[in-house]
Amino acid sequence: MSSHASNVDPKTAELWDKSHYQHDVISTRTFGYFMYLLSDGMLFATLFAAYGVLSYQHSYFGGPTPAEFVKPWYTFAQTMALFFSVLTYGLGMNALKHKNKSGLINGLIAAFVLGVLFLALDIHDMMHLASLGITVATSGGVSAFIVLTQVHAAHIFFGLIWILVMMAQVLSKGFTTDVVGRLLTLRMFWHLQAIIWVFVYVFVYLWGYMS
Amino acid sequence: MSHGHDDPTLHPEVQMSTSRGYFSGFAISSILMLIATFLVTSRAVPPFGLLMVIAVCAGIAVIAQIYFLLHIDISEHNIWNTVALVLFMPLFLITIGLTWWMFSQLYLHTMIMPGMTH
Numbered sequence: 667m668s669s670h671a672s673n674v675d676p677k678t679a680e681l682w683d684k685s686h687y688q689h690d691v692i693s694t695r696t697f698g699y700f701m702y703l704l705s706d707g708m709l710f711a712t713l714f715a716a717y718g719v720l721s722y723q724h725s726y727f728g729g730p731t732p733a734e735f736v737k738p739w740y741t742f743a744q745t746m747a748l749f750f751s752v753l754t755y756g757l758g759m760n761a762l763k764h765k766n767k768s769g770l771i772n773g774l775i776a777a778f779v780l781g782v783l784f785l786a787l788d789i790h791d792m793m794h795l796a797s798l799g800i801t802v803a804t805s806g807g808v809s810a811f812i813v814l815t816q817v818h819a820a821h822i823f824f825g826l827i828w829i830l831v832m833m834a835q836v837l838s839k840g841f842t843t844d845v846v847g848r849l850l851t852l853r854m855f856w857h858l859q860a861i862i863w864v865f866v867y868v869f870v871y872l873w874g875y876m877s
Numbered sequence: 878m879s880h881g882h883d884d885p886t887l888h889p890e891v892q893m894s895t896s897r898g899y900f901s902g903f904a905i906s907s908i909l910m911l912i913a914t915f916l917v918t919s920r921a922v923p924p925f926g927l928l929m930v931i932a933v934c935a936g937i938a939v940i941a942q943i944y945f946l947l948h949i950d951i952s953e954h955n956i957w958n959t960v961a962l963v964l965f966m967p968l969f970l971i972t973i974g975l976t977w978w979m980f981s982q983l984y985l986h987t988m989i990m991p992g993m994t995h
Binding site for chain 2: 690692693696697700701704707708711712714715716718719722724738739742745746749750752753756757760762763765841842843845846850854857858860861864865867868869872873875876877
């Protein structure tokens with residue numbers, strides 16, 4: 667023990683072994699990211715709660731209600747753009763399973779383009795509402811409606827940036843543990859946006875329209 | 878769960894994705910959203926029944942997506958994600974439900990009454 671220790675130079679000694687024998691780095695990260703996404707879900711819970719308490723008749727202060735400005739089929743087109751984006755991302759990840767780099771990149775490009783379509787439809791919708799004088803300042807009800815839908819849109823925006831970053835990293839770094847781990851966490855993030863969107867679409871857009 | 882290899886693409890979380898799963902999740906949720914949109918626009922069902930129907934559509938669509946896309950199941954690899962999600966759901970529902978209940982009682986007792994219904 668003492669003879670061994672005398673050979674260790676404290677200035678260059680490594681205290682941690684960088685290799686991981688059976689420790690599963692990817693699973694640890696994806697589980698941690700899943701925890702983060704669930705806390706993101708709580709953010710949406712508070713916004714849904716705010717919309718719930720601000721969607722009574724008096725919340726609109728006599729002004730426009732979602733029943734007047736929501737266009738169900740327009741928003742259904744948005745829904746399909748997002749669902750297709752999620753599908754193509756999934757198919758890209760299926761290509762990753764077979765180490766097919768071009769298949770993965772194609773999937774990411776398709777997911778990106780469809781995500782941009784979703785966001786463009788959303789921004790066009792918001793611009794249209796603004797042109798009708800319907801903004802966050804109109805009433806508490808409209809405020810809750812816009813904040814909830816646009817927080818979701820902001821998630822999509824950051825997801826799109828992340829998709830671009832992952833395309834660059836796949837091309838420059840290849841399938842390293844870090845890159846594959848990030849692709850998995852991005853998949854979780856992107857799929858969760860579709861799940862949140864189901865709630866937003868049904869309980870905010872459709873229910874708002876029929877109220 | 879033991880991985881005696883260094884190739885990250887062989888990791889179970891990569892290997893468990895299947896095209897069939899993604900297509901199933903996509904098809905089920907798309908059809909349910911189509912049904913919900915059609916029912917709401919046609920106004921064929923009375924409001925309360927309609928709300929129940931579209932809520933069921935949303936519920937099934939979300940379950941299908943969680944199962945087929947997020948791979949939340951009771952397999953050895955995913956069991957802790959499932960446990961976390963199951964424990965998360967009551968928090969999510971209680972946050973929304975209790976807030977909603979408190980404010981509806983507030984509105985009721987402060988008599989801001991024009992149209993208490995949605």
